[in-house]
Amino acid sequence: MTNRYSRQELFQPIGKEGQVKLKKARILIVGAGALGTASAEMLARAGVGSLMIVDRDYVEWSNLQRQQLYTEKDARNKLPKAIAAKQRIQAVNSEISVDSLVADVNGLNIDELVKDKTLIIDAVDNFETRLIVNDAAVKHRIPFLFGACVASYGLTFSVIPGQTPCLHCLVNHLPAQNATCETVGVISPIVQIVAAFQVTSALKLINGHEVPPMLQSIDIWENDRAEINAGSLRNPLCPTCGTDATFPYLSYENQTRTDVLCGRNTVQLRPGLGRTLPPLEQLSEQLKGRAKDMIQNPYLLSCSFEEYRIVFFKDGRTLIHGTNEPAKARIIYDRIVG
Amino acid sequence: MTIKLNGRSVKLPTGVNTVKDLLDHYNLENRIVIVELNKQITEKNQYTSLFLSDGDMVEMIHFVGGG
Numbered sequence: 001m002t003n004r005y006s007r008q009e010l011f012q013p014i015g016k017e018g019q020v021k022l023k024k025a026r027i028l029i030v031g032a033g034a035l036g037t038a039s040a041e042m043l044a045r046a047g048v049g050s051l052m053i054v055d056r057d058y059v060e061w062s063n064l065q066r067q068q069l070y071t072e073k074d075a076r077n078k079l080p081k082a083i084a085a086k087q088r089i090q091a092v093n094s095e096i097s098v099d100s101l102v103a104d105v106n107g108l109n110i111d112e113l114v115k116d117k118t119l120i121i122d123a124v125d126n127f128e129t130r131l132i133v134n135d136a137a138v139k140h141r142i143p144f145l146f147g148a149c150v151a152s153y154g155l156t157f158s159v160i161p162g163q164t165p166c167l168h169c170l171v172n173h174l175p176a177q178n179a180t181c182e183t184v185g186v187i188s189p190i191v192q193i194v195a196a197f198q199v200t201s202a203l204k205l206i207n208g209h210e211v212p213p214m215l216q217s218i219d220i221w222e223n224d225r226a227e228i229n230a231g232s233l234r235n236p237l238c239p240t241c242g243t244d245a246t247f248p249y250l251s252y253e254n255q256t257r258t259d260v261l262c263g264r265n266t267v268q269l270r271p272g273l274g275r276t277l278p279p280l281e282q283l284s285e286q287l288k289g290r291a292k293d294m295i296q297n298p299y300l301l302s303c304s305f306e307e308y309r310i311v312f313f314k315d316g317r318t319l320i321h322g323t324n325e326p327a328k329a330r331i332i333y334d335r336i337v338g
Numbered sequence: 339m340t341i342k343l344n345g346r347s348v349k350l351p352t353g354v355n356t357v358k359d360l361l362d363h364y365n366l367e368n369r370i371v372i373v374e375l376n377k378q379i380t381e382k383n384q385y386t387s388l389f390l391s392d393g394d395m396v397e398m399i400h401f402v403g404g405g
Contacts, residue, residue: 035405123404149405171370186404215372217399226344226397228374337377 005047018207019047025118025206028132030105031191035055036123039202041083043121044093046203048192051089051096054113055081056104056268056317058300066188078311080299082218086326102299103315104259104270105129107250119143119205120196127171128249128259131240133154134159134167135247145201146261147194152221153186154194157230158201161241164213165233168240168249179290190220197297242286258326262310267329269318277316277337287336305336339392350390358385360396371400 003009009016025048029036032055040053059067059074066083069088070081082100089098105124114120114136116209122145124130130146137144137159144159146167164175201211211233218224234241239248243271258266269276278286284294291303293308301312308322310332318327318337341350354363357380361367373380374397380388390396 031405033405123405125403127401127403130403148402148405150402153402155399155401162386174354213400223347224344226374226399228379228397228399230372232379233372 005085008046008280014203014207015161019205020226021048021208022203023049025122026052026116027119027202028113028117029121029123030113030124030129031055031125032067032069032085032100033063033123033125034066034188034191034196035149035198036081036121037085038191039121039123039199040089041068041092042195042199043202044089044096044098045053046199047093047096047146048202048206049096051098052113052117053082053085053089053098053100054103054105055100056313057087057186058108058311059084066186068188073185076177078295078300079297079299079303080313083299084154092096095191101243102313104317106270107132107135111140113204114140115143117142117146119202121202122146122148123195126259130167131171131249135249137161138166138245139247141316142206145198147198149190149194150186152187152190153217153219153250154190155215156194156201157216158211160205160211160213165230166241169235169238170230171214185196186223190218193220195220198236200302212271258329260324260326264321265324266319266321267323269320269329271332272314277312277318280312280314283312283337287338291336305332310336339390340395341390341392343395343396344398345368348395355389357387357388360390360398361385364396365399369400371398373398 005019009019027048029040058078059070061075063070065293070087075082080102082102086100093329110132110280120137121140134144138161141161147156204211207265215228215230217226239246257270284296284301291305293304295302298315303310308320311319320332323329340347342355354360376395
């Protein structure tokens with residue numbers, strides 16, 4: 001029988017030896033949206049031995065245009081992306097180990113997620129989470145492959161702790177919410193390109209090939225590309241990778257409890273310490289007669305309440321669709337949960 | 339003047355003289371952006387004082403949040 005990896009092993013820079021290294025690799029993919037699903041499929045087909053996928057959201061119809069692991073059935077069932085992605089990836093390659101977690105990556109859980117990983121693929125949709133992951137990657141000295149895209153434009157950079165600048169050196173501060181807000185849409189080819197750059201860097205790093213500190217951008221619609229050697233931006237005073245690093249974003253998360261999901265008219269509430277959501281079963285009993293259009297699966301409970309759509313997750317988070325005001329979202333939450 | 343922007347020849351309109359003008363021209367003034375002028379990355383505090391000349395090679399990459 002022909003080995004499923006034969007074409008990849010014939011590729012000289014990888015070879016049979018490289019295939020063994022790929023099998024031993026453990027990769028964390030943070031986010032299972034467009035970039036995350038594209039990377040996950042390529043890495044699984046390439047035979048990376050262990051994948052961990054973490055995502056906080058569930059599949060919606062508007063995802064199907066570019067998030068390649070999901071089907072109409074997943075959208076109908078509002079399956080959490082982490083669960084749907086794991087199922088599809090495991091069907092693509094049953095020989096590898098795939099773990100997934102339905103959770104919001106934050107300063108409190110990221111250490112556990114990155115521990116023992118070979119490298120981390122960035123596939124998140126906001127800067128705050130990126131900087132949290134960047135802090136943890138540098139702290140644990142694990143390469144972090146940054147990638148982002150919007151509209152027809154995308155960019156990538158490989159953070160290699162101890163060698164290159166980190167993401168914090170490059171962006172210097174958390175951009176204002178409106179600068180990251182996705183209101184201009186996105187087309188799938190740019191997703192594929194950005195993910196292809198990230199996965200190529202992953203294959204190179206796992207095989208011991210050098211990855212230069214190049215910041216690269218492409219606008220696929222305009223056919224415009226740029227490349228800057230960012231090596232000189234490594235900041236010795238950087239709070240994340242400098243000599244007196246404090247990893248500020250790992251504790252920053254302690255302070256935030258509500259997130260506005262940009263461009264989606266949605267607020268996420270995360271229970272603070274000492275407050276938890278009742279189990280979903282109990283919650284669904286409690287909501288009978290007050291909420292409409294209830295859909296429940298083992299991972300979440302979705303319902304309509306007045307003009308809002310509310311989704312409760314098993315891990316305690318709640319999404320309130322229909323507002324982008326955190327204060328209003330809290331009032332609705334308190335009214336419905338009590 | 340004509341510069342090479344991201345590898346392409348671009349004729350700049352009059353009034354675009356500095357790196358800051360260039361960012362304004364492309365509506366990138368409020369974005370996180372890294373600008374390389376003739377293979378040298380420019381500091382943010384130099385944007386207003388760095389004048390562009392004919393034939394300059396500029397690479398400009400801005401950050402976005404999506405994924």
